[in-house]
Amino acid sequence: MGQKTGIEWTESTWNPIRGCSRVSEGCRNCYAETVANRFKGRGEPYEGLIAKGGQWNGEVKLVEHKLDEPCRWSKPRMIFVNSMSDLFHPAVSFETIAGIFGIMAAASWHTFQVLTKRPERMLEFFQWIEEHPERKDFDNPQARTQLGNNHWIPFFLAQKASELLPDNGAGLTVDIKGCWPLDNVWLGVSVEDQATANLRIPQLLETPAAVRWISAEPLLGPIILDDFLFRGDHSLRETDPMAAAMLAESVADGHGWIRPALDWVVVGGESGPGARPMHPEWARYLRDRCQAAEVPFLFKQWGEFLPDNQNRKMTGPFDPNGAIRVGKKSAGRMLDGRTWDEYPEPAQ
Numbered sequence: 001m002g003q004k005t006g007i008e009w010t011e012s013t014w015n016p017i018r019g020c021s022r023v024s025e026g027c028r029n030c031y032a033e034t035v036a037n038r039f040k041g042r043g044e045p046y047e048g049l050i051a052k053g054g055q056w057n058g059e060v061k062l063v064e065h066k067l068d069e070p071c072r073w074s075k076p077r078m079i080f081v082n083s084m085s086d087l088f089h090p091a092v093s094f095e096t097i098a099g100i101f102g103i104m105a106a107a108s109w110h111t112f113q114v115l116t117k118r119p120e121r122m123l124e125f126f127q128w129i130e131e132h133p134e135r136k137d138f139d140n141p142q143a144r145t146q147l148g149n150n151h152w153i154p155f156f157l158a159q160k161a162s163e164l165l166p167d168n169g170a171g172l173t174v175d176i177k178g179c180w181p182l183d184n185v186w187l188g189v190s191v192e193d194q195a196t197a198n199l200r201i202p203q204l205l206e207t208p209a210a211v212r213w214i215s216a217e218p219l220l221g222p223i224i225l226d227d228f229l230f231r232g233d234h235s236l237r238e239t240d241p242m243a244a245a246m247l248a249e250s251v252a253d254g255h256g257w258i259r260p261a262l263d264w265v266v267v268g269g270e271s272g273p274g275a276r277p278m279h280p281e282w283a284r285y286l287r288d289r290c291q292a293a294e295v296p297f298l299f300k301q302w303g304e305f306l307p308d309n310q311n312r313k314m315t316g317p318f319d320p321n322g323a324i325r326v327g328k329k330s331a332g333r334m335l336d337g338r339t340w341d342e343y344p345e346p347a348q
Helices: 031-038 094-106 119-130 141-147 153-164 194-205 234-239 241-252 280-293
Strands: 012-014 078-081 111-116 185-190 211-216 264-268 297-301 305-307 323-325
Touching (some): 094 119, 111 119, 119 153, 185 194, 194 211
Parallel strands (some): 211 264, 264 297
């Protein structure tokens, strides 16, 4: 359970952390919780992480033998980080998170996809880095001359990784590029409706990342993303010199973006025993707005339910009874006659 995965938007999963807790309605039918329930017995991987009622109990544990996996995978791949947890869970210390980021910095030939429902703690983590007392050991005039501002951070993170790894990571092959933000780490948030999108996406946009993305799965309601898709639009800068100057000034002040704020949108319906159906217009709308903004869109799945009229426009209130439960495999992932598997361009 690590090198290969059936998750449609990635190639592998890497789980150096196990355990979690619920934070919103999107967690109600958590697939990871279901898996953990099957392996919670004495001596099994998720022992001590599941409450009597079958939910995560809020405990997490570091899986030491998993820490160096990406450094030992020589072939480049896309890796979903912590499919069985949340890297920014409050029970995971910042020192541990820094070490895991250090491993991602060291395994620079891979692309790491991080997804969280806790962007507020993600922001706190990056502030913790900026204010860390060891910063002076890495950030100095010579380093700034050689690497530029903030490029000391990958080396700081790599040091934290060596402190976390058994034998300080001896024998591992690493490739630290010294770029910041790490160009091989995509940071994303899970959202399920407009309320969670409005809460989590702005916090994501304040976070330093080469790629910022959202996973709208399970999609439980309509979401309007225009404020997050079109901000800092490239075409506006190219056609309007005054707008270009204003955008450049706002970016310099830390209050603006020089690209579409989101770089990737993934959408999917819910699967599992208690799954709730997804209105096809919710998915279509997000696809259409992504296409208009030239933001890559990936439709992951319908989930357990296939709307009986998914190939034509629906009108009026959504009737869940109009969605037929056929199972995830039979429902598939075709939206309007085709699959949508668009990805952000890799960093150059």
